[in-house]
Amino acid sequence: MAEPGAKRHKSDDRAKYQKLASSIVPRPPLARNLAVAFVVGGLICTVGQAVMNAFIASGMTGDEAVGPTLATMILAGVVLTGLSIYHHVGEFAGAGAAVPITGFANTIAAAAMDFKREGYILGMGAKMFVIAGPVLVYGILSGVTVALIKWLSRG
Amino acid sequence: MATRRIGKSTVRFATPPVIVSAGTVAGPMESRGPMARWFDEVVPDDMFGERTAEKAERRFMGDAVKIALRQAAIQPEQVDYFIAGDLLNQIVTASFVAEDLGAPFIGVYGACSTSVQSLTLASSLVDAGFADLALAATSSHYQTAERQFRYPIELNIQRKSTSQYTATGAGAVLVGKSGGKVRITEATPGRVIDMGVKDPNQMGPAMAPAAADTIFNHLADTGRDPAFYDVIITGDLGSVGSEILLELMQRRGVPLGSNYADGGVMLFKGVRGTGVGGSGCACSALIMEGFVWKKMCNSEIKSALIVATGALLSSLTWQQGESVPCIANAIALQL
Numbered sequence: 244m245a246e247p248g249a250k251r252h253k254s255d256d257r258a259k260y261q262k263l264a265s266s267i268v269p270r271p272p273l274a275r276n277l278a279v280a281f282v283v284g285g286l287i288c289t290v291g292q293a294v295m296n297a298f299i300a301s302g303m304t305g306d307e308a309v310g311p312t313l314a315t316m317i318l319a320g321v322v323l324t325g326l327s328i329y330h331h332v333g334e335f336a337g338a339g340a341a342v343p344i345t346g347f348a349n350t351i352a353a354a355a356m357d358f359k360r361e362g363y364i365l366g367m368g369a370k371m372f373v374i375a376g377p378v379l380v381y382g383i384l385s386g387v388t389v390a391l392i393k394w395l396s397r398g
Numbered sequence: 399m400a401t402r403r404i405g406k407s408t409v410r411f412a413t414p415p416v417i418v419s420a421g422t423v424a425g426p427m428e429s430r431g432p433m434a435r436w437f438d439e440v441v442p443d444d445m446f447g448e449r450t451a452e453k454a455e456r457r458f459m460g461d462a463v464k465i466a467l468r469q470a471a472i473q474p475e476q477v478d479y480f481i482a483g484d485l486l487n488q489i490v491t492a493s494f495v496a497e498d499l500g501a502p503f504i505g506v507y508g509a510c511s512t513s514v515q516s517l518t519l520a521s522s523l524v525d526a527g528f529a530d531l532a533l534a535a536t537s538s539h540y541q542t543a544e545r546q547f548r549y550p551i552e553l554n555i556q557r558k559s560t561s562q563y564t565a566t567g568a569g570a571v572l573v574g575k576s577g578g579k580v581r582i583t584e585a586t587p588g589r590v591i592d593m594g595v596k597d598p599n600q601m602g603p604a605m606a607p608a609a610a611d612t613i614f615n616h617l618a619d620t621g622r623d624p625a626f627y628d629v630i631i632t633g634d635l636g637s638v639g640s641e642i643l644l645e646l647m648q649r650r651g652v653p654l655g656s657n658y659a660d661g662g663v664m665l666f667k668g669v670r671g672t673g674v675g676g677s678g679c680a681c682s683a684l685i686m687e688g689f690v691w692k693k694m695c696n697s698e699i700k701s702a703l704i705v706a707t708g709a710l711l712s713s714l715t716w717q718q719g720e721s722v723p724c725i726a727n728a729i730a731l732q733l
Contacts, residue, residue: 257594264595264603267642269559276556324552333554334671340554349554357550360450374553 280339283332287343291316313344320348325356350374402525405619408586415524416578417571417731418472418531420687421465423458425540425566428676428684430669436688437567438465444540444566451541452486455568458680459484459495459537462570466533470572477501477572478529481519483512484537484679485564486546491537501533510634511588511708512536513569513683514727518585520573521729530575537568538678547598547713558599562636563672565665569683571691579733580694586616586728590710594721598711601677602639602662604722605707609635610646612726613705617652620730624654628699631690632726633682633706634662636675661685682706694733701732 294315298308323329329349333340340346351371358370372379404410422437429440439461446454459482467474480499482492483506496503508515513536520532543564544551573582591611595604609632617623624630624647635643640660647654661682662675686704693699705728716722 252591252593254594260593260607261595263645264593264600264606264642267645268600268603268638271559327552330552330554334556337556346554349552353550353552353554356552357545374549 276337279335280337280342282339283336284339284342287316287339287345290319291343316344317348320345321352324349324352329353347375347378350378404584405615407589407615408584408619409518409522410584410620411521411525411582413525413575414581414583414732415521415573416576417580417582417691418574418578419466419469420569420571420691421462421467421469422569422684422688423461423465423567424680424684424688425458427540427563427669427672428565428567428665428680431664431666432668433665433684433689436692437684438462438688451539451545452490455484455486455491455537455539455542455566456494458539458566458568459491459535459570460498462537462568463495463499463533463535466535466570466572470577472531472572474499474501477531477533479504479520479523479532480535481506481516481523481532482535483507483516485509485543491542492535495535499533508706508725508727509708509710510538510677510679510682511706511725511727512679513633513686514585514704514706514729515587515708517571517573517582517686517729518587518727520571521582521585524573524575532573533570534573535568535570536679536683538564538566538680540564540566540678543678547711557671557673558597559674560597560600560602560636560638561673562601562634562662562675562677563666564678565634565676565680565684566678567680567684569680569687571687580691581732582729583732584616584620584730586612586619588612588615588726588728590723590725592721592723596716596719596721598716598722600638601634601709601722602636602674603642604639605709605724605726606635606639606642606646608724609639609643609705609707609726610650612728613643613647613654613703614650614652616703616705616728616730624652624657627657627701627703627730629690629701630654630658630703630705631664631682631685632658632660632662633685633704633708634675634677635660635707636662636673636677638674639707664689690731694731697733701730704729704731
């Protein structure tokens with residue numbers, strides 16, 4: 244028996260195997276994925292722009308229209324998730340569906356739906372941000388860092 | 399000196415136990431595949447009308463057990479041991495079904511290799527005289543497995559080129575001393591093998607070396623060559639994993655021929671959205687206890703080596719960057 248903690252398979256055996264395996268594992272269709280992500284992501288952003296234009300046309304300024312536009316897109320993402328549609332968009336478009344704010348809304352709604360069965364407190368309430376949590380934590384952290392740098396470097 | 403042991407790791411049963419009956423229940427995706435006609439029950443709603451997917455999975459296993467008992471006209475009280483496992487934490491599906499059944503329960507875990515692991519134990523108990531009738535069962539469910547090991551169901555995630563799809567269903571098999579045509583002749587429990595694959599989307603490539611090890615050991619222990627069997631079927635390597643297995647066996651000088659197939663590929667051939675094939679305990683169970691057993695009952699298959707593969711990871715270990723320890727358990731069925 245190998246020493247406790249030592250692996251029976253030597254690292255060069257493992258490296259050799261992984262080389263063999265990766266020669267057989269099909270490569271992801273990178274060009275297709277990039278193109279589809281670009282087009283679908285672009286379409287979602289175009290819809291967002293149209294929503295924003297509609298708010299501006301109704302008399303808001305550009306700055307005022309940002310909040311309601313984001314809220315509308317989040318609502319759309321949540322509704323499409325609830326109707327079990329958004330994950331098909333994600334399956335098809337990858338990052339094109341994940342990066343826009345509709346994708347962020349999906350991560351929260353999907354987790355909320357999944358954990359609802361464990362109750363509203365310990366399930367949905369506690370686990371709703373299980374995927375979105377890191378985005379919030381590091382988004383806020385980088386926001387604070389940038390603001391701090393800006394504050395320190397003011398003349 | 400162990401009298402039923404041959405070679406390094408194989409059990410040869412003294413009086414081979416037989417499969418008295420088997421029950422299989424499959425979900426909607428499984429019923430779209432080419433194996434559908436071999437299942438006893440097909441459930442169009444994967445939630446089985448239940449509020450939670452976990453409850454639904456129990457219904458699948460419970461129904462498989464009921465079908466196996468009904469076919470053999472056996473009452474639950476006549477079952478000496480119920481040996482079962484599944485993929486959920488603390489194998490809760492098996493435990494809840496065991497409570498309903500009422501037979502003495504031995505809970506087991508071998509990830510997706512549980513089908514053969516539980517059948518090996520059941521056969522051993524019967525052969526050694528510890529039991530007249532032992533019932534082995536296992537289940538998996540797409541939704542419960544996703545929740546256990548991956549992400550929420552509705553999350554927008556793109557499938558990787560090696561992703562597999564967890565089978566929804568269950569299989570139960572009743573093992574006895576007599577009353578069946580299909581004999582369980584040898585079993586080769588596998589060693590745990592970890593070749594350093596860390597990506598949980600690459601279960602096939604992670605498990606292929608374990609399958610190669612067990613098949614090689616089984617053939618060496620029994621002195622057989624691959625052509626001895628009408629079929630050699632791995633549990634759930636998927637198309638990529640089975641291609642790697644073929645290459646590994648070729649390199650070890652024991653090439654597998656056209657009698658080799660993978661259960662994951664068989665289950666979902668032509669079914670959209672299932673990646674490179676099925677996985678989960680139900681995958682090998684549905685193939686072994688549906689397709690193979692029934693074809694053996696019809697004498698269309700006379701001998702089969704079932705090699706159920708399992709990835710023994712937890713969601714904790716892969717998040718901590720550990721590679722995936724894998725196992726393959728083999729069992730030989732003969733007329």
